[in-house]
Amino acid sequence: xxxxxxxxxxxxxxxxxxxxxxxxxxxxxxxxxxxxxxxxxxxxxxxxxxxxxxxxxxxxxxxxxxxxxxxxxxxxxxxxxxxxxxxxxxxxxxxxxxxxxxxxxxxxxxxxxxxxxxxxxxxxxxxxxxxxxxxxxxxxxxxxxxxxxxxxxxxxxxxxxxxxxxxxxxxxxxxxxxxxxxxxxxxxxxxxxxxxxxxxxxxxxxxxxxxxxxxxxxxxxxxxxxxxxxxxxxxxxxxxxxxxxxxxxxxxxxxxxxxxxxxxxxxxxxxxxxxxxxxxxxxxxxxxxxxxxxxxxxxxxxxxxxxxxxxxxxxxxxxxxxxxxx
Amino acid sequence: xxxxxxxxxxxxxxxxxxxxxxxxxxxxxxxxxxxxxxxxxxxxxxxxxxxxxxxxxxxxxxxxxxxxxxxxxxxxxxxxxxxxxxxxxxxxxxxxxxxxxxxxxxxxxxxxxxxxxxxxxxxxxxxxxxxxxxxxxxxxxxxxxxxxxxxxxxxxxxxxxxxxxxxxxxxxxxxxxxxxxxxxxxxxxxxxxxxxxxxxxxxxxxxxxxxxxxxxxxxxxxxxxxxxxxxxxxxxxxxxxxxxxxxxxxxxxxxxxxxxxxxxxxxxxxxxxxxxxxxxxxxxxxxxxxxxxxxxxxxxxxxxxxxxxxxxxxxxxxxxxxxxxxxxxxxxxxxxxxxxxxxxxxxxxxxxxxxxxxxxxxxxxxxxxxxxxxxxxxxxxxxxxxxxxxxxxxxxxxxxxxxxxxxxxxxxxxxxxxxxxxxxxxxxxxxxxxxxxxxxxxxxxxxxxxxxxxxxxxxxxxxxxxxxxxxxxxxxxxxxxxxxxxxxxxxxxxxxxxxxxxxxxxxxxxxxxxxxxxxxxxxxxxxx
Numbered sequence: 001x002x003x004x005x006x007x008x009x010x011x012x013x014x015x016x017x018x019x020x021x022x023x024x025x026x027x028x029x030x031x032x033x034x035x036x037x038x039x040x041x042x043x044x045x046x047x048x049x050x051x052x053x054x055x056x057x058x059x060x061x062x063x064x065x066x067x068x069x070x071x072x073x074x075x076x077x078x079x080x081x082x083x084x085x086x087x088x089x090x091x092x093x094x095x096x097x098x099x100x101x102x103x104x105x106x107x108x109x110x111x112x113x114x115x116x117x118x119x120x121x122x123x124x125x126x127x128x129x130x131x132x133x134x135x136x137x138x139x140x141x142x143x144x145x146x147x148x149x150x151x152x153x154x155x156x157x158x159x160x161x162x163x164x165x166x167x168x169x170x171x172x173x174x175x176x177x178x179x180x181x182x183x184x185x186x187x188x189x190x191x192x193x194x195x196x197x198x199x200x201x202x203x204x205x206x207x208x209x210x211x212x213x214x215x216x217x218x219x220x221x222x223x224x225x226x227x228x229x230x231x232x233x234x235x236x237x238x239x240x241x242x243x244x245x246x247x248x249x250x251x252x253x254x255x256x257x258x259x260x261x262x263x264x265x266x267x268x269x270x271x272x273x274x275x276x277x278x279x280x281x282x283x284x285x286x287x288x289x290x291x292x293x294x295x296x297x298x299x300x301x302x303x304x305x306x307x308x309x310x311x312x313x314x315x316x317x318x319x320x321x322x323x324x325x326x
Numbered sequence: 327x328x329x330x331x332x333x334x335x336x337x338x339x340x341x342x343x344x345x346x347x348x349x350x351x352x353x354x355x356x357x358x359x360x361x362x363x364x365x366x367x368x369x370x371x372x373x374x375x376x377x378x379x380x381x382x383x384x385x386x387x388x389x390x391x392x393x394x395x396x397x398x399x400x401x402x403x404x405x406x407x408x409x410x411x412x413x414x415x416x417x418x419x420x421x422x423x424x425x426x427x428x429x430x431x432x433x434x435x436x437x438x439x440x441x442x443x444x445x446x447x448x449x450x451x452x453x454x455x456x457x458x459x460x461x462x463x464x465x466x467x468x469x470x471x472x473x474x475x476x477x478x479x480x481x482x483x484x485x486x487x488x489x490x491x492x493x494x495x496x497x498x499x500x501x502x503x504x505x506x507x508x509x510x511x512x513x514x515x516x517x518x519x520x521x522x523x524x525x526x527x528x529x530x531x532x533x534x535x536x537x538x539x540x541x542x543x544x545x546x547x548x549x550x551x552x553x554x555x556x557x558x559x560x561x562x563x564x565x566x567x568x569x570x571x572x573x574x575x576x577x578x579x580x581x582x583x584x585x586x587x588x589x590x591x592x593x594x595x596x597x598x599x600x601x602x603x604x605x606x607x608x609x610x611x612x613x614x615x616x617x618x619x620x621x622x623x624x625x626x627x628x629x630x631x632x633x634x635x636x637x638x639x640x641x642x643x644x645x646x647x648x649x650x651x652x653x654x655x656x657x658x659x660x661x662x663x664x665x666x667x668x669x670x671x672x673x674x675x676x677x678x679x680x681x682x683x684x685x686x687x688x689x690x691x692x693x694x695x696x697x698x699x700x701x702x703x704x705x706x707x708x709x710x711x712x713x714x715x716x717x718x719x720x721x722x723x724x725x726x727x728x729x730x731x732x733x734x735x736x737x738x739x740x741x742x743x744x745x746x747x748x749x750x751x752x753x754x755x756x757x758x759x760x761x762x763x764x765x766x767x768x769x770x771x772x773x774x775x776x777x778x779x780x781x782x783x784x785x786x787x788x789x790x791x792x793x794x795x796x797x798x799x800x801x802x803x804x805x806x807x808x809x810x811x812x813x814x815x816x817x818x819x820x821x822x823x824x825x826x827x828x829x830x831x832x833x834x835x836x837x838x839x840x841x842x843x844x845x846x847x848x849x850x851x852x853x854x
Contacts, residue, residue, distance in 0.1 A: 272563050277535075
């Protein structure tokens with residue numbers, strides 16, 4: 001098991017290297033000069049050339065890439081052109097917000113999707129099944145920005161239940177506050193994250209519900225389920241202990257993939273709800289052609305995504321004892 | 327058995343929904359303004375402001391975005407500040423003199439302390455401008471100060487600037503925030519991240535892409551602010567920023583605001599919403615070096631096909647006003663007689679005929695070739711995209727073939743800076759002195775002359791305007807230059823950008839400033 005994990009981690013190196021090459025190449029292929037954008041419309045060509053020189057953008061591409069790799073192996077992602085601070089720190093500052101949002105969204109998705117999927121499968125063809133299918137279809141087809149705007153209008157503007165924007169204290173700050181008995185801070189964390197997490201989570205919930213339903217339907221028709229029922233095991237145990245566990249394997253895969261997509265693709269949600277995550281950092285950096293920040297965010301997202309995939313693979317062994325990584 | 331299972335699941339789901347959906351009661355932000363007794367004036371409280379982008383840095387020398395300017399004018403002081411009429415007023419400098427055209431002497435305010443308790447002196451001013459002008463410091467607006475050849479401290483409270491030539495706009499740029507030498511010298515970028523100034527508010531905390539928190543500087547030389555705290559909240563989505571003020575989550579928002587949201591703000595009984603002329607223009611940049619557009623008659627014909635009033639009234643819903651010239655209505659140099667070609671389709675046809683084009687099958691042609699043009703703008707601004715569609719429509723209807731090439735700002739500006747465009751819709755902001763929106767743009771040696779305009783008469787007028795200190799002579803020079811470039815259609819100014827400001831009625835004492843300045847927040851109080 002340990003060897004397997006080490007091998008998988010070692011495989012990350014060529015993956016990340018490949019991603020660096022691609023990001024670097026793409027950044028230099030698309031038009032747009034970081035120096036010109038940074039200095040703005042009033043800059044003279046001489047000023048732009050001077051800044052290009054200071055930033056090392058006038059060096060041959062291979063040299064720039066070599067320097068970038070050299071810094072990378074020293075754990076240095078470079079310095080942001082627009083903000084003049086180290087990229088590593090910048091990414092670390094924004095990553096927790098994105099991870100908190102993705103985790104909460106995924107918890108919401110699972111809490112909704114698994115019971116809904118199981119109900120649909122066990123009561124196939126019922127009104128409930130139909131209802132959950134319609135909900136799932138709506139969830140899949142409703143774009144996040146639209147859902148987000150509807151939620152803000154309803155819960156923040158009309159009902160005044162939730163704040164319109166922003167992030168409360170972070171999870172770790174909330175835990176500290178909880179220990180001190182400061183419930184206002186905890187509530188602020190919770191009310192702020194709810195809408196963006198719901199907006200993201202509902203889409204994922206729709207996908208997962210459909211997946212749970214179809215795999216459950218398949219599993220429930222298998223012989224061992226009939227045997228279990230024949231032995232007189234309670235229906236509850238049959239469904240949750242015997243059927244659901246076997247149905248979860250493809251569900252875990254899709255949960256893992258969805259979680260990865262949430263980490264990297266939360267840009268729209270982050271913009272609408274003014275959530276200070278890494279997606280906004282990346283998109284704003286792309287607009288300003290802040291090369292070091294783009295490289296840093298893409299690399300850290302790729303890393304999170306790969307680690308997530310590894311965790312998914314490892315969880316297979318837990319869910320299905322037949323799978324062993326030796 | 328299945329029934330029991332169903333009940334368990336149903337209860338789980340209801341609980342789940344309760345936990346997630348209804349858990350949040352009214353938002354309980356810490357630090358929001360404390361509710362006061364009705365009818366009472368409540369001293370203190372937190373003023374929450376919704377802004378569109380996060381600051382890049384809080385170092386005045388390096389800042390270039392609007393949010394940084396807003397935060398910086400609260401944290402730092404300049405030698406002067408610009409009032410609502412954009413006139414320089416004493417700030418850290420109590421008075422100044424201009425004994426000869428190339429010498430400026432500033433007498434500084436005494437007994438001013440930095441937020442860390444140290445004394446403010448002339449050395450700080452010298453340090454600020456020396457670093458601003460140091461090429462290695464990469465100050466984005468260094469060009470505004472390029473005529474300064476030397477800055478020196480005459481004594482502890484007197485600073486002398488020496489210029490290489492008379493430079494009339496100088497005083498207008500002296501609002502640059504002065505930074506403390508004793509911190510700046512460490513060169514650790516701490517002024518950008520945890521600024522220390524002399525201003526009315528002290529820096530507390532900056533959550534990147536989320537909010538900047540400031541505390542009142544009780545020992546401010548201009549008198550302690552009435553507020554306790556100011557919070558700048560970053561809400562990138564224009565419509566959600568309006569939602570936030572409607573929901574009472576912020577107390578104040580201002581431009582950029584989508585024109586479509588203004589009626590909502592105006593209809594809200596809890597808000598005071600003001601619409602005034604701002605300091606920006608939206609204009610068409612014509613590439614005068616382009617083979618087709620080098621003919622001034624073609625440029626004039628195209629300008630004559632554009633109905634600026636329709637664009638301002640329909641697309642911008644009267645938030646912006648129809649443009650006339652590069653001279654802003656708020657400027658001392660403004661003249662409503664300088665307009666460039668007005669909307670006149672007949673005149674456009676005459677001009678094209680005079681330029682050698684003939685109508686053939688509904689298309690204008692010259693030597694058998696169709697008159698075909700590429701227009702474009704940047705995709706970040708939906709109103710500009712609509713304006714481009716409108717212009718495409720107007721030109722096509724008149725018989726000109728139009729291709730549209732829009733791109734995100736980085737790509738779009740790359741083409742324009744390299745003069746690869748034909749006609750580009752773009753804007754200038756923060757136009758305080760006419761020098762700022764004319765010299766670099768229209769002078770043959772100007773850095774932003776992407777349309778490659780070259781006219782010795784205009785060069786002479788712009789040099790005159792820059793060197794002259796007599797306001798009347800400057801006005802005459804700029805009006806004449808503006809008339810030439812408007813008639814030559816180097817720029818066709820489509821709209822004068824509006825400035826929208828909206829605040830909760832409990833916000834008292836704010837002075838609206840076309841520059842979008844927040845300096846008057848030091849006198850603002852929150853009432854109920």
